[in-house]
Ligand SMILES: CC(=O)SCCNC(=O)CCNC(=O)[C@H](O)C(C)(C)COP(=O)(O)OP(=O)(O)OC[C@H]1O[C@@H](n2cnc3c(N)ncnc32)[C@H](O)[C@@H]1OP(=O)(O)O
């Protein structure tokens with residue numbers, strides 16, 4: 001970047017861009033524009049922890065607030081200015097000496113301070129909002145930027161609503177601001193109106209038509225009203241902008257700002273067509289995202305690029321199989337590169353055997369092929385009924401399959417009639433030594449009816465000592481894990497069963513206990529139990 005007039009403005013960011021013309025300055029405005037999201041206010045301590053994280057991850061400029069806005073904002077900017085050592089700290093001000101003085105008072109303690117001043121330049125804003133004539137706006141720019149520059153070496157100026165500003169006027173005001181001392185010119189797409197090709201053309205136009213443009217770093221500040229903030233920012237970088245203004249998780253006024261994590265990772269991932277770099281340590285991205293989301297209470301949508309819970313999660317069997325063979329089949333960046341430990345194979349109805357086997361291995365479970373077939377079948381059935389299948393669900397299924405292995409009596413199916421219009425009844429099918437048996441019974445509630453049906457198929461005198469249900473996970477679709485304790489002649493056995501249907505889990509648990517009782521009986525008196533008892537139909 002060579003100056004056409006020889007009056008370049010020296011500051012830390014200028015030095016970085018001069019050392020490497022492809023270096024993109026990351027200007028984070030989470031604490032200023034991000035905080036302008038309705039409901040997003042942060043207290044001093046929270047702002048300090050965000051600023052510390054932004055500094056640690058290598059952000060070049062931290063916009064800490066708008067000091068004239070309130071005493072709280074002033075204090076926050078001043079504390080951040082005192083705390084941050086390696087990043088430049090910026091404070092926003094309108095085109096007013098009072099605002100600028102207040103900003104400077106807060107920023108003065110910073111190792112590297114920047115005054116950021118702005119004024120609207122679009123006809124709409126000038127006429128209706130500022131109620132100023134264009135000539136007065138030009139004068140206000142020269143005066144405010146000049147005043148700021150008398151206080152601070154590092155001054156940024158923004159034409160608010162630049163993308164709806166007349167091009168000739170924009171060229172004129174940019175030239176004026178640079179002449180008055182602005183070292184960074186920030187082209188604001190305040191209402192997220194522009195589109196990538198048009199925005200790239202605007203940056204190119206400014207570079208071609210503003211005579212002193214090389215004396216300043218061209219910056220962009222994009223809003224996301226059309227979901228184009230990141231695309232517009234990248235188009236601008238390709239057209240010559242070297243500062244991108246952004247926020248963590250894309251928070252900000254209305255639909256938000258350009259998301260820092262997306263810009264950083266897009267530049268990092270697509271070096272082949274965008275050979276530009278930032279100073280951000282991308283492995284800190286997840287940490288920053290969680291910090292900001294935790295502090296603001298703004299949850300990150302699961303499918304959000306880079307930092308959403310599903311960004312590195314794979315549920316479909318074909319994708320999971322590909323991932324296990326070579327992660328690049330379905331991931332264009334590694335989870336480690338954004339600070340996650342590994343990809344997440346989400347177990348759900350689209351999962352296949354490869355992924356299921358891998359999940360079992362992760363859980364330390366080793367099953368025979370037959371057991372695997374059985375558990376996988378039940379897992380698919382569970383996934384059809386339950387939105388999220390957690391590790392706990394799989395463990396419950398495996399335990400359930402393990403206890404049923406080689407059972408004499410096996411559960412087949414159950415239908416119940418329950419509710420307030422009794423009588424409650426259960427229609428049960430079991431196999432006993434491989435033979436199908438059916439029974440229908442009534443009871444005092446569906447559980448009582450179910451247990452009566454079991455007694456009808458396998459007559460026994462054992463007493464029910466305990467019937468206990470607990471949910472394996474949270475949510476109304478959680479699997480039920482049931483424990484049944486039976487007692488016969490002083491001997492007790494516990495049976496377990498798990499299912500998304502509490503009554504099926506109850507049947508499985510009772511049948512499991514019964515099988516254990518059979519084994520105990522067999523050991524003490526073979527053939528004591530009449531397993532060929534007829535069905536009570
Ligand atoms: C695009 C952006 O994100 S801009 C930043 C937005 N952020 C904020 O507004 C931060 C929070 N704001 C505030 O706390 C308050 O609005 C303050 C302290 C800045 C100003 O408060 P008030 O003095 O009560 O004014 P109010 O907000 O009602 O109106 C804004 C005034 O600033 C003027 N103004 C707006 N932008 C600028 C500017 N860049 N330069 C000069 N004047 C401006 C408006 O024309 C209006 O002037 P008027 O009172 O003569 O009509």
Ligand SMILES: CC(C)C(=O)C(=O)O
Nearest residue numbers: 118158160188190221
């Ligand atoms: C102050 C400016 C840069 C701004 O936030 C906007 O125009 O959106």
